[in-house]
Amino acid sequence: SKRRRGGDESLTVRLPALLIGNLYLPPDDGYTWRKYGQKNILKSSFPRSYYRCTHKNFGCTAKKKLQRLDEDPHTYEITYNGRHTCQTSPTPLLIPSIAPPPASHGTEARGADTLIISASLQPPLLPSAIELGGWISTSELGEGFQPHDAAGPSERPPPAAAAEPAAPAGAGRDGDGSVADMANAMFNTGSSSSSSMDIIFRAKQEK
DNA sequence: GAAATTTGACCATA
DNA sequence: TATGGTCAAATTTC
DSSP states (O other), rough: OOSSSOOOOEEEEEEOOOOEEEEEEOOOOOEEEEEEEEEESOOOEEEEEEEEEGGGGGGGOOOOEEEOOOOTTEEEEEEESSOOOOOOOOOOOOOOOSSOOOOTTEEEOSSSSSSOOOOOOOOTTOHHHHHHHHGGGGGSSTTTTTTTTTTTTOOOSOOOHHHHOOOOOOTTTOOOOOHHHHHHHHHHHOSSSSSTOEEOOOOOOOO
């Protein structure tokens, strides 16, 4: 269909928004992005926002386009462009740069360089779910989600996922726990990681 | 003061 | 020429 000059890869995924209180916020993919623009799109009632990797200085040209779907306000369509060359990137999780698994329930190919991943298999992959851990009420998660998932060493090979938690003392990450922090600030959940937080991870069922 | 957002202007492409 | 994507100054937040 539309092939681009060799390195122009793009990956489009749809995943459920994090529902905090009564507002939907975009899912955290573990990378640190810097917003550089926002535009209103004709057909969409929601604006489209543009992000690029924070570590652009080091030649990381990864970009990300985010759009909340009109039909499903609780679903975000995220389009990734370019590759993360920055090794300082925290949680690599999804974005396998055009993962090949074609014939599979849940994943359906669209065009040559576009891949749609249904939300149903996202929850386990989302780093936010892992990082936030207790913040997310597992009862609200879709079926297929293991409450004590992260603990299991036998899960799929999470490359950097392992290296990440081993957080180097001091260096730390950039403000990344934004979701938790924001939620915390918002609802004044205060100390303790009690699960009183009302984060609902809605797994959208594709029609 | 540095770093990240916001926002309208500007540019590119269909 | 209209629409989508990026720039960059002003502004806010850390």
